[in-house]
Amino acid sequence: MTAGSRAAASAALRISNLRAGYGKARVLHGLDLAVEPGEMVGVAGPNGVGKSTLLKAISGLMPRMADRMEFGGAPLKQSPVDAVVQGIAHVPEGRRVLADLTVEENLRIGGIGGRVQDFASVRQGVVDRFPSIVPLLHRKAGLLSGGQQQLVAIARGLVAQPRLLMVDELSLGLSPTAVASISAATVSSCRELGASLLWVDQNLAILGKHCDRVILLRDGVAVDIDPRDTGATNSAYF
Numbered sequence: 459m460t461a462g463s464r465a466a467a468s469a470a471l472r473i474s475n476l477r478a479g480y481g482k483a484r485v486l487h488g489l490d491l492a493v494e495p496g497e498m499v500g501v502a503g504p505n506g507v508g509k510s511t512l513l514k515a516i517s518g519l520m521p522r523m524a525d526r527m528e529f530g531g532a533p534l535k536q537s538p539v540d541a542v543v544q545g546i547a548h549v550p551e552g553r554r555v556l557a558d559l560t561v562e563e564n565l566r567i568g569g570i571g572g573r574v575q576d577f578a579s580v581r582q583g584v585v586d587r588f589p590s591i592v593p594l595l596h597r598k599a600g601l602l603s604g605g606q607q608q609l610v611a612i613a614r615g616l617v618a619q620p621r622l623l624m625v626d627e628l629s630l631g632l633s634p635t636a637v638a639s640i641s642a643a644t645v646s647s648c649r650e651l652g653a654s655l656l657w658v659d660q661n662l663a664i665l666g667k668h669c670d671r672v673i674l675l676r677d678g679v680a681v682d683i684d685p686r687d688t689g690a691t692n693s694a695y696f
């Protein structure tokens with residue numbers, strides 16, 4: 459069994475009746491979500507519907523309540539550190555690279571967390587998937603363009619060898635060429651690793667192209683849609 463298939467064998471995400479919000483403002487109202495091991499799931503929906511909130515609730519970055527919240531058969535605690543240890547990597551909206559560190563140092567930080575046994579070979583595998591990162595490795599991450607920072611943020615997530623990679627707004631602010639190359643490299647990296655992908659994006663066409671399944675958040679809950687049936691026009695849904 460390869461490392462990838464070993465990871466996939468135990469990495470189902472199971473969420474039922476998830477409630478989360480900010481103070482009195484309830485955003486998620488009893489959301490159910492199942493992500494199978496190795497499954498690529500797109501998450502779409504209008505602005506402010508709670509897509510980022512969903513990812514933050516999964517990675518333990520905000521208070522939430524749920525009847526069931528499990529990953530790989532174990533309860534998901536409300537702790538971002540435990541989520542990392544369980545194999546969840548979260549690339550938040552806005553990239554959040556460590557601005558004063560070089561790209562190489564950002565990658566090294568991605569490898570901290572106890573899941574990476576041979577950092578050098580894992581790092582090399584990620585760099586090979588994202589060759590445009592090579593000329594950036596010794597530059598300070600905060601001085602890179604938005605698209606370059608997105609590349610670094612995703613590569614840093616993948617260096618952690620996650621069982622679930624969550625990417626918030628992958629395509630935001632990227633050129634069509636960058637969207638195409640970063641999307642393809644992200645999905646192929648997850649498939650090679652046996653990891654699942656939870657990918658929030660406003661671009662239904664790109665989600666439909668790469669994901670096994672796309673869900674739409676609406677009124678605090680998730681519904682399955684098939685963007686391929688509609689020609690992947692956002693206006694058909696939101």
Ligand SMILES: Nc1ncnc2c1ncn2[C@@H]1O[C@H](COP(=O)(O)OP(=O)(O)OP(=O)(O)O)[C@@H](O)[C@H]1O
Nearest residue numbers: 480483485503504505506507508509510511512551
């Ligand atoms: N830290 C916060 N404090 C208070 N309210 C918040 C906070 N973060 C988000 N919200 C509110 O929660 C709701 C959901 O926000 P969220 O960022 O999850 O939406 P989203 O679907 O990711 O939106 P977008 O597509 O615009 O990024 C919004 O109404 C937003 O104003």
